[in-house]
Amino acid sequence: MSWLDRVRERLPFGNKRESPDNLWIKCPRCQEMVFRSEYEKNLSVCPNCDHHGRIGADTRLNQILDNNGYELLPPPRVTEDPLRFKDSKRYADRLKAARASNPHPDAFTAAIGTIEGHKAVVGVQDFTFMGGSMGMAVGDAFCNAAQRALDEKCGFICVTAAGGARMQEGILSLMQMPRATVMTRRLKEAGLPYIVVLADPTTGGVTASYAMLGDVQIAEPGALIGFAGQRVIQETIREQLPEGFQRAEYLHKHGMVDMVTHRKDLRATLAQLLDYLSPAKAA
Template sequence: MNWITNYVRPKLTSLLGPREVPENLWIKDPETGEMVFHKDLEANQWVVPSSGVHMKIGARDRLATFFDGGQYALVDLPKVPIDPLKFRDSKRYVDRLKEYRSKTSMEDSVLVATGEIEALPIVAAVQDFAFMGGSLGMAAGEAIVTAAEKAVELHRPLVLFAGSGGARMQEGILSLMQLPRTTVAVEEVKDAGLPYIVVLTNPTTGGVTASYAMLGDVHIAEPGALIGFAGARVIEQTIREKLPEGFQRSEYLMDHGMVDMVVHRHELKGTIARLLKVLTRAPANDTAPAEPEPAGEAA
């Protein structure tokens, strides 16, 4: 009896009992409620295959799918003081930073990289919403400024993927000071005669839309992205009116002239490459076979 109890039963339990399933194995479509297999979503650039809903995508995944062959070089970013205001709410700011750095393997909310799209060299900056809502603090501000300086240094176009909930409250006025700093940096790119293209992703709100995110030569938005400064509820309470359906969404903003185009994530790379080749007057790739020359007469 002891042999059965102590050996056989545990073996059967381990073979037939419940197993741990990763929490993110299935992801719910926020629009239809459909459960989508994690690997299928990842293979489709985090766009739900059936509904076309654009889910949030990590900065490294964005760069890997955007650059030719997934090849890019990250730009070293300046270090900034950690927790200069000694901020604390429900937990210490330094503890929050450690938590998000562990979750995302990023130092802060922005990555800057160099690489090529359709053989055209560019500099790209990507905000990752997974890091404290992509909030704009001193580190993120330094990253945007560095991206602009690198674009001027290498004489390359700058492409920025914006995705943020706004300024980082834990850094107070130091966070708000990044708005004019990044604005000046963008102007330096334009003064150098270089294109600056902004891709507005879901969501792009708050102080980010009051600075570098709305200063592009061309503004492209992903489908269904929430874009605005203040939230819809705050606006309704201020003006005491009901806002139109779809207010602050990409398609509504394009219809009203705030966004130049709405582009599916799968088509972003090709669209941006074509725009940059026009703006930089780069020669188009001619893949058509050359016409054979007429044969000369025999001497």
């Protein structure tokens, strides 16, 4: 036995504790390692560079709605894989894989509750479910949530995060754009507030429809917002795009969004807007 082993036997050291693999998280912007507990306590915002991380539907609902509970709206039932689509993988298999790692059956989840006492329906698009892509289930969920807001005579808040329309559903996914647009018009005609929170990323057909039709457009800091990708635009117009193009701050500066709001201030901002835009105030 070596002298080091003998010393170890006498010292009051236990076995090396194994730390869980998810104890740390690496910020995608500043590349710094952050304690996961600290990161989550900070609403999934990096404490070093203020990067707003992507979060799931349940986390978002818990951050926005009051903690006295909320009611999840039932998910719609739609025809799955209507085109029997297959690329490198069958669409049915992609859906199965997405559902295996997600608590909800598709990319759009809605709930009704209160925000600092103001009744509201909140719909959240989850980028972790097939890139938040908009298919028939997302379209139905959006329309159902808007209809619930009409029935309850309360505001509708939509948090968007999507890569666009779901290509595996072809023209059926594109038809969700006018359907959702009609529902936003009905909310407007009823005098009910429709507020959009643009999270990272919001692109494609979602941007071209309900994501840009809010009475108030709120963007999270650094969120990517646009229709086509930057490379496609540059190749089309054959010009170099400016720094920060399609980011929330650039769009705010050029009048495309109304405000850029930090995640810690989002709930209070939404409550203030609901109070100001409520039908009682309008009357």
